Amino acid sequence: MNLKELYQEIILDHGKNPRNLRKTDNFNKDAKGHNPLCGDKVHVYLKLDENKKVEDISFEGEGCAISMASASIMTDLVKGKDEKDVKEIVSDFLQMIKEKDEIQTNLLKEDEKTKLMCLSGVKQFPMRVKCATLSWHTLTSAIDRSQNEINTENMDL
């Protein structure tokens, strides 16, 4: 285990000053996520334009540095992307957190990939993986409107 890998400067920064921590005006999609074991909660708001592009994304919630930073970085990275690409990025991120070593999608720039890779340290802390993935699952749910509330206990990470 390596704490320094987990709590990198960028994580601490996003954890303390989360970007897009607010509620989007006139959002047209949203979903709530909850980790019942630790009490972390997140509410993701999306505003898609007529071309299904993310015009705005924001979140409200509370949680640990990992979950806040993850949500913050996520909202930064998917802004401006279209719905299909957002889903690819989410899927790529979730695979990276679970098993793969790197972010592979070409939809992100190198510096954006580096930002996401900062969360890869979570892999060494199995109990904390859910903190990092909660907001991402919630984003998927908002896009799909598949579930009213994401519950980390009912899913494979």
Added chain:
Amino acid sequence: MNIDNIKKEFPIFNNKVQNNDLVYLDSANSSQKPQLVVDRIYDFYTKEFSNVGRSVHYLAVAATNLYENTRVLVQQYINAKDKNEIVFTKGATEAINLVANTFGQKFLSKGDEILLTELEHHSNYVPWHYLRQSKGVNIRFAEINENGDVTIESIEKNITKKTKIIAITHLSNVTGAILPIKEIIDLAHSKNIPVLIDGCQGAPHLKLDMQELDCDFYAISCHKMYGPTGLGILYAKKKWLEELPPYQGGGGMIREVKKEGITYGDLPNKFEAGTMATAQVIAFGESIKFLNKIGIKNIEKHEKNLTMYGEEVLRKNNSVKLIGNPKNKGSVLSFTLDGVHAHDIATILDEDGVAIRAGHHCCQILHDKLGLSATARASLGVYNVKEDLDKLNESLKKCIKIFNG
């Protein structure tokens, strides 16, 4: 057995945890096990194993005697009037479910009220909640005060003509508040209301006397009491056990089974259906002997001193905010740290071998009331020493350094 030197009785402390000496501050969650208890399980399975209460062969008779011997040890430890007032369950959770289910079935109907407190662990709320759905009963919560205490006044205020049972914790697993249960029981009995005490946190740390306390039900978690997992105890007054219907049906709990109908066995068999956690029960006898050897008064004193020391150390740390300041406090130190979420604290402490719990500790009602989504909790047991609390404080300083520079 000297409490100052008790750590050596617990083999877990001989091992390094991720290259660190273990500083175990999570006993409210579950306690570590003395070698005697671990050995007893091994010995039972290797030399003495048989199911209890059924066969007539030598091993079965011996195992039955050992099993029943623990019942007597528990009876004496909590000073119950009769050994048949001790029912083994799979945990304190099952003990409370047993009462909620059978008491609810027999005595509760639409509009009746159950009185809990805001301090309750989910295991002393969820089982009663089922009765809201199945019976249409209402649940009231006696409120905490600013110290995280539930006072007798708060209980009294919430008792109505419809209150049918009061179910309260002995000792809060978050604020550490020790409730005035004797006064509450006396008050309830003056109004003919039975009382269930969730003793998960009380039993491992406080002297128990069921006859003096006069409670109707007392639930115990054995794994928090230096005993094995998978085992709990329901103490219930004999009149209740006689009056309540069985909880689960199966072998061992019957008297006669006919196609036309069934009669149930005597106490406590009526409530012990199926093969019980035999090895755990027998090993728990060693836990009781272990507690007796140290002496509950010595345990109370040791843990009180440590708790006071812990509070003193943490109060000196300006970033720490202790949760609750109850009049009588058990060995639980819940806190928040400025700018650091409880889960991050727990992860950082873990790297130093300091094991604490972070989250809502199965008390969401209380955390909602406190306006906190999560707290960190250090909880103590017989094996803790002052140095453990110093280490906790050192690691907390490291958290602050990582987060606030």
